[in-house]
Amino acid sequence: MFDTIRTNITRHIQLHDDEFSYFTSLLKAKRLRKKQFLLEEGEICRFECFVNEGCLRQYHLGDDGQEHIIQFAITDWWIGDQYSFLTGLPSQCFIDALEDSDVLLLEKSSLEQLYHTVPKFERFFRIAFQKSYVALQRRILASISQSAEERYLEFIRTYPEIGQKVPQRQIAAYLGIKPESLSRLRKQLPRK
Amino acid sequence: MFDTIRTNITRHIQLHDDEFSYFTSLLKAKRLRKKQFLLEEGEICRFECFVNEGCLRQYHLGDDGQEHIIQFAITDWWIGDQYSFLTGLPSQCFIDALEDSDVLLLEKSSLEQLYHTVPKFERFFRIAFQKSYVALQRRILASISQSAEERYLEFIRTYPEIGQKVPQRQIAAYLGIKPESLSRLRKQLPRK
DNA sequence: CGTCTATTTGAATGTACTCAAAAGCGGTGG
């Protein structure tokens, strides 16, 4: 149950067994069915979420009804609305499951406890956010410097597992293009 | 000299005078002339940089010679190449000054010392990166959901000081459009 | 004043979009 998250954490910090079991005592397991929401617009996000198994997405719903995917999260990834989590303000986006999923939730109050009791976790999340920050910078660079085709190829090269399991229209919503455009673009690829 | 950075840090954590003076003892002041490089592609980024005064940019140089701006940094902002800083690998981008600037450098080795001596700084940078992460998510959402015109308006609304001091072509390089397109787009604005 | 760079403008091109419709695919119920 906690093997994946233990590996995830010890990638950045060392933990004693008692520290880890204290950590796991703060977690709440949750099972999500496909299409079930973990967070809805207007709610306050009071947790960080670790994906044990499955696939989630965080997306913004435009006035025109368009969904724009901010991030995917599969096994071994963290997800959450950092904006709402940090500010305590209502979320402006949704998080839901693209398939049946198994997640572990860490409540904000528990996390503050954790920071206090095991300060190493402050380091863990510092490094985790620093790495996520780098990943977002890459995505921004891609979006301002590359064509839709290049961005698509980079995406499936960087995240092949996601490219496998996620429907095309979701990938289009992540790349910032229309599903029709992604379809056409893919048709052109073999010739090149 | 250190007033700005003190305010910056105490926005997230409380510091005693001795902690702060220890912190400042680790900083190296540096003066940059316009167009001077703080970091060049291929170098390893071994510092975090705080801007006391002036304006810097981090940009990527494409194979076609195009500059793509990853971030601006003005007074009271931090900048650095987190990718190179974290991994120890050569940087893939440049950081230079858009005007004469005054910066404070915190070397990686000093920072590790600092984390060890005053663990609160781990918390400071954790929060700082978390907030930066949120800002980048907003930028990504803008780039996948908005038109060039909307992105430009949001940019000058969000960062009016930068919009003031930075030449138009630099803003275009940040938005991911050509200078000609930004010029045309601006011409259209008054009619709306 | 002259040079260098930034900005603007024009005309032609290309890429992604809209709207609409057809084809494909998966799941459900008869």
Place this chain on the structure above:
DNA sequence: CCACCGCTTTTGAGTACATTCAAATAGACG
């Protein structure tokens, strides 16, 4: 097992927006 439904993907035709290339204008700096 098959027929049907809903949703995704594909295809087509016309349109909108940003790009390219080129040239003119405007500004900044020495």
